Amino acid sequence: MTISSPAPTSLMANAIRALAMDAVQQANSGHPGMPMGMAEIGVALWSRHLRHNPRNPHWADRDRFVLSNGHGSMLLYSLLHLTGYDLPMEELKNFRQLHSKTPGHPEHGITPGVETTTGPLGQGLANAVGMALAESLLANEFNKPDAKIVDHHTYVFLGDGCLMEGISHEACSLAGVLKLNKLIAFYDDNGISIDGDVVHWFHDDTPKRFEAYGWNVIPGVIGHDVEAVDAAIKKAKQSDKPTLICCKTVIGEGSPNKAGTHDVHGAALGDKEVAATREKLGWNYPPFVIPQEVYAAWDAKELGAKIEGDWNHAFAAYRAKYPQEAAEFERRMANKLPADWAEKAQAIIAGANERAETVATRKASQQAIEGLAAVLPELCGGSADLTGSNLTNWKAAKYVRVGETGAAGSYVNYGVREFGMSAIINGLALHGGHKAFGGTFLTFSDYSRNALRVAALMKSPSIFVFTHDSIGLGEDGPTHQSIEHVASLRLIPHMQVWRPADTVETAVAWTQAVEHQGPSCLIFSRQNLAFNPRTDAQIANIAKGGYVLQDWNDEIVARKIILIATGSEVELAMKSVEALAREGIAARVVSMPSTTTFDKQDAEFRERVLPHGVRRVAIEAGVTDFWRKYVGLEGGVVGIDVFGESAPAGVLFKHFGFTVEHVVATAKAALG
Numbered sequence: 140m141t142i143s144s145p146a147p148t149s150l151m152a153n154a155i156r157a158l159a160m161d162a163v164q165q166a167n168s169g170h171p172g173m174p175m176g177m178a179e180i181g182v183a184l185w186s187r188h189l190r191h192n193p194r195n196p197h198w199a200d201r202d203r204f205v206l207s208n209g210h211g212s213m214l215l216y217s218l219l220h221l222t223g224y225d226l227p228m229e230e231l232k233n234f235r236q237l238h239s240k241t242p243g244h245p246e247h248g249i250t251p252g253v254e255t256t257t258g259p260l261g262q263g264l265a266n267a268v269g270m271a272l273a274e275s276l277l278a279n280e281f282n283k284p285d286a287k288i289v290d291h292h293t294y295v296f297l298g299d300g301c302l303m304e305g306i307s308h309e310a311c312s313l314a315g316v317l318k319l320n321k322l323i324a325f326y327d328d329n330g331i332s333i334d335g336d337v338v339h340w341f342h343d344d345t346p347k348r349f350e351a352y353g354w355n356v357i358p359g360v361i362g363h364d365v366e367a368v369d370a371a372i373k374k375a376k377q378s379d380k381p382t383l384i385c386c387k388t389v390i391g392e393g394s395p396n397k398a399g400t401h402d403v404h405g406a407a408l409g410d411k412e413v414a415a416t417r418e419k420l421g422w423n424y425p426p427f428v429i430p431q432e433v434y435a436a437w438d439a440k441e442l443g444a445k446i447e448g449d450w451n452h453a454f455a456a457y458r459a460k461y462p463q464e465a466a467e468f469e470r471r472m473a474n475k476l477p478a479d480w481a482e483k484a485q486a487i488i489a490g491a492n493e494r495a496e497t498v499a500t501r502k503a504s505q506q507a508i509e510g511l512a513a514v515l516p517e518l519c520g521g522s523a524d525l526t527g528s529n530l531t532n533w534k535a536a537k538y539v540r541v542g543e544t545g546a547a548g549s550y551v552n553y554g555v556r557e558f559g560m561s562a563i564i565n566g567l568a569l570h571g572g573h574k575a576f577g578g579t580f581l582t583f584s585d586y587s588r589n590a591l592r593v594a595a596l597m598k599s600p601s602i603f604v605f606t607h608d609s610i611g612l613g614e615d616g617p618t619h620q621s622i623e624h625v626a627s628l629r630l631i632p633h634m635q636v637w638r639p640a641d642t643v644e645t646a647v648a649w650t651q652a653v654e655h656q657g658p659s660c661l662i663f664s665r666q667n668l669a670f671n672p673r674t675d676a677q678i679a680n681i682a683k684g685g686y687v688l689q690d691w692n693d694e695i696v697a698r699k700i701i702l703i704a705t706g707s708e709v710e711l712a713m714k715s716v717e718a719l720a721r722e723g724i725a726a727r728v729v730s731m732p733s734t735t736t737f738d739k740q741d742a743e744f745r746e747r748v749l750p751h752g753v754r755r756v757a758i759e760a761g762v763t764d765f766w767r768k769y770v771g772l773e774g775g776v777v778g779i780d781v782f783g784e785s786a787p788a789g790v791l792f793k794h795f796g797f798t799v800e801h802v803v804a805t806a807k808a809a810l811g
Contacts, residue, residue, distance in 0.1 A: 146436035148365040151186065152178035153420045154221060154433045156393050159213040160416060161426040162234035162241070164407045169235060169243065172390040172403035173211030176362070177296060177327050180386055183368035184294060184325070185218050186436070192443030193223035196252045199472045200450050202291045203254050203270045203570065207263030208298035208327065209244040210405065216241050219252045221429070221437035226251060228427055247569065247597040255569050256597045259589050261304030262562045264324065267295035268310040269566020269575075271322035271381070272546060276519065276539070277572045279547035281468050286457045288450075288468065291321065292376070298327045299337050302345060309559025314381045315353030317539065317546040322381040323372065327362065329390040335401045346385060355380040362386030395419045471517045471572045474600070476654070483514040484650040491642040492678060495670045500663040500706070501606040503645035505530035511649060512536070512549075519573040521551035522604075523560045528665075529578030529606045557583045561590035561603060568594075568601045574653060576602035580612075581621040581662060584628065594658040595633040602652045606663045608638065609760035610795060611707055613665070616785030625705075626765035628660050629734055638662040638759075639732045640709035641670050647681040648732060662706065666788050669710045671730075684736025685748055689716060691725035699725045700806045701749060703769055704758040705732055708777075708797065712758050715802040724806060727753075734769075754809045760797060775805035 159174035190202045206215045213234065220226045226240060233239035240250045244258030254270070257263035271293040278289040301307055314322055326345065330337055346358045355378035357371045368386065375382035391403030394416045408416065417423070424430060458465035470477070477483070487510035491503065498506075512518050512533045521539075522531045532550055539548035553560035560577045567575035584591065584605050594601045610620045629636045635655050637648035645663070652659035671688060680686035688709065691699055700719070704712035712728045719726045729748055731737055737745065749755065749769065756775040757766035763778035770776060779795050786794070 146432045148179065148182050150433050151182045151436050152365070153393070153422050154429050154437070155181055155214060155217045156416070156420065157422050157424070158217040158220070158231060158427070158429070160408050160413050162213050162216070162231050164410070164413050165232060165426070166235040167407050169213060169407065170210040170405050171213065171408055172331070172405075173208055173298065173327060174214035174217065175394065175403070176329050176388040176390045176392050177211065177214055178392070179363045179365045180296070180325055180327070180368050180388075181214060181218055183365045183372060185222060185439075187369050188372050189294065190291060190446050191439065192447040193252070193440050194444060195447060196224065198447045198450070199571070200289060200291050203267070203293040205254055205263045205267040205270070205293065205295040206245055206257055207267065207295050207301045208260065209257030209263060212241070212243065212245050214296075215245055215253065216250070219250065221434065223438050223440040223443075224252045232427055247599070255566065256593055259593060260300040261306040262590060262593060264295055264297050264301050265306050265310035265559055265562030265590075266566035266569065267293050267322060267324070268314045268319065269563035270570040271314065271319040272317060272551075272563065273567045273570035273572055274321050275317070275319060275545040276547060279544055281464055283457070283461065286453065286460070288454055288457050293322050295322070295324045296327065297324055298329070299332055299341055302326070302343070303341055306558045306562060309556035310563060311349065311354065312352050313554065313556065313559065313563070318353070318379060318541045319381045319546065320379050323375045324381070324383050326383055326385045327388055328385055329388045331390045331399070331401050331404055333401060333404050346383070349383045353380060355382040356385065357382060358385045360384055360386045362388035363392060393420050467516070474571060477514060480514065484653075487511065487650065488643060488646040488678065491646040492673070494642065495672070496642055497667050497670050498642060499665055499667050500639055500641065500645050501530045501665060503639070503642040504604065504649065504661065504663050505533065506642065507646045507649040509533045510646070511653065515574055515653070517572060517574050519549055519551070519567060519575045521553050521560065521577040523553045523557045523577065523579040523583070524555045525579055526552070528580070529604060531576070531578040531604055551577070553577060557586035558590055561587035561594070561601070564601045564603070565590060565594050565597070565599050568599045569597070574600070574602070576604055578604035578606060580607045580619060581605035581624050582607070582619050584624055584660070591628070591634065591658065591660070592631055595631045598633055598657040600656060601658045603658065603660045604663070605660060607665045608662045608706060609664070610779065610783045610791040611664055611666045611760065611788045613788040613791065614785055617782040620783035621761065622779055622782060623762050625662055625759070626762050629765065633657050634735065635659040635733065636662065636735050637733045638706040640704070640706055640730050641668050643671070643673065643678060644681055644730070644732045651682055651733075651736070664707050666707065668707050671709065671713070681732065682736070683740050683744060684733035684738070685729055685731035687727060687748055688730040689713060689728040691727045692720060693725070695720060695723060695725035697723050698810050699727070699753050700810060701727045701729055701753055701755040702758060702802070702806070703729045703731050703749075703755055703766070705730070706759070708758040708760060711797055711799070711802060715799045718799050718803050719806055722803060722807065724810065726806070756802065756806050756809055758797075758802060760792070760795070773809065775809040777802055777805050
């Protein structure tokens with residue numbers, strides 16, 4: 140599959156170096172060292188092995204490429220430009236400028252060919268594990284003895300920083316267990332990070348570390364030797380394990396005065412050094428000028444079209460022989476829901492309403508998952524070693540295990556790896572073909588936090604299940620009791636957050652998460668929550684994030700108040716209505732399972748639910764400041780602004796003031 144090249148590989152590599160140093164110099168911002176140091180590795184992989192079509196970056200069976208050391212983004216932008224993606228030279232000239240397609244770190248959805256957003260080190264590597272896992276699961280589901288329609292590799296570039304991050308341990312350990320042999324990683328072993336020589340803070344025996352994970356390790360590869368890297372890739376493809384290719388490189392290779400130093404890591408070379416580098420490389424072209432013979436050597440459009448065309452031909456034969464499987468594969472890779480989804484989703488919600496059960500919402504979640512699994516074969520669940528507590532599995536779930544044809548199944552035991560799990564879920568979701576979710580305790584969302592943030596940045600359709608959501612956790616105490624977490628998750632742009640009050644709201648939350656074109660956090664209780672009877676209109680309004688669950692008694696005209704509550708506190712709000720009536724106060728109960736969804740509704744609907752001029756009290760077992768946006772300074776909040784205690788849940792709720800008496804007192808104070 141080698142491109143017939145009229146230009147030597149040195150010219151191809153130097154084109155990357157030139158573009159990287161020119162773009163960073165023009166922006167006076169960026170990281171030229173890594174692209175210059177990994178240029179030959181890029182040549183070996185992208186010109187001799189990577190199966191992709193620049194004219195169709197979304198081709199289903201393309202190889203996935205992830206730049207985990209995303210600060211070296213000009214390496215990726217150079218490769219995309221040179222091989223023929225829709226990334227013209229003007230975009231490279233606008234590196235790190237407002238609204239360009241070449242932001243400082245690669246961003247999914249901004250630049251054609253960028254598979255995932257990287258920059259927070261180590262996460263791209265974990266995303267790549269998720270992509271390789273997706274490939275293996277889909278291959279085992281759809282491939283036939285006479286037809287392989289899923290057969291691609293996931294390649295990832297990474298550096299010392301990625302390996303220092305703990306997430307690299309979480310993700311790579313699991314990849315070794317699952318024997319994801321289509322995953323090939325290139326370690327840019329240049330010994331330099333921003334602070335200088337890493338030997339003073341990082342001298343792990345990386346090959347032995349990865350061997351201990353169960354990886355195939357190819358050590359001692361000279362990263363500036365295209366033929367050596369090429370040979371290592373060929374060897375890696377023969378392994379039944381994931382492979383780490385350890386490439387010894389010089390950061391900033393080609394720079395006569397700064398190569399091999401931290402000075403070239405994260406700053407422009409400077410005009411004099413750029414000129415000196417051009418002279419040393421023999422690159423006698425102005426900035427941003429690439430000779431035609433180099434473009435010809437790099438151009439992958441024709442070969443990419445042929446590779447995809449061959450696959451399309453094979454898929455047509457597959458469709459003729461296996462029409463049902465082909466249609467299902469195309470639907471799932473297009474991220475489309477089944478044709479009868481709306482009907483089936485409503486049936487799941489209606490079933491929850493008909494059963495009218497008083498159960499913990501984590502149990503209600505499991506019931507919803509049972510319904511979803513029957514409708515969505517693409518469902519891929521998991522838990523960070525808390526399956527029996529999160530209740531994220533379902534009866535027909537097949538646990539992901541390794542067989543002769545790789546990893547197969549629909550439920551992943553992630554082990555105690557919350558951050559790794561979340562980033563792997565992002566990789567699964569981005570790859571396509573699965574609706575991926577994973578669970579842990581809400582308080583451990585802190586471990587996952589940056590993966591959640593990056594999911595929101597990418598608008599990746601990842602689903603994060605968080606149970607044991609408050610002081611209702613009880614005896615495990617404040618280390619496990621979430622106080623600030625729900626509010627903080629709601630602050631993440633593009634993140635949909637649901638904290639349902641019962642089985643029906645839980646079913647709605649799940650169906651909304653499945654439909655959402657972005658990430659969702661589903662927050663569930665440990666303890667049982669009372670079922671709330673509703674009209675059909677009320678059930679329909681749950682999907683709007685907030686609605687009137689119980690309206691005020693119009694016979695009480697003197698004083699009115701709105702009680703806004705979520706999750707377990709909706710039951711308390713409902714119990715408080717009668718007590719308030721005895722005080723001559725008419726109370727409306729607004730259940731607001733998703734503030735992030737409610738806030739997106741039109742002003743007319745929000746006014747109907749929360750009319751101006753009526754005092755409000757919010758009730759939630761979490762920090763109070765968040766609720767001021769709804770109740771104002773004149774309203775009241777029944778919440779908790781200290782850490783919890785170790786005691787039974789009922790004792791804790793009373794201790795922290797989640798009682799009818801406190802709600803009444805807060806309402807009266809708000810009314811003045």
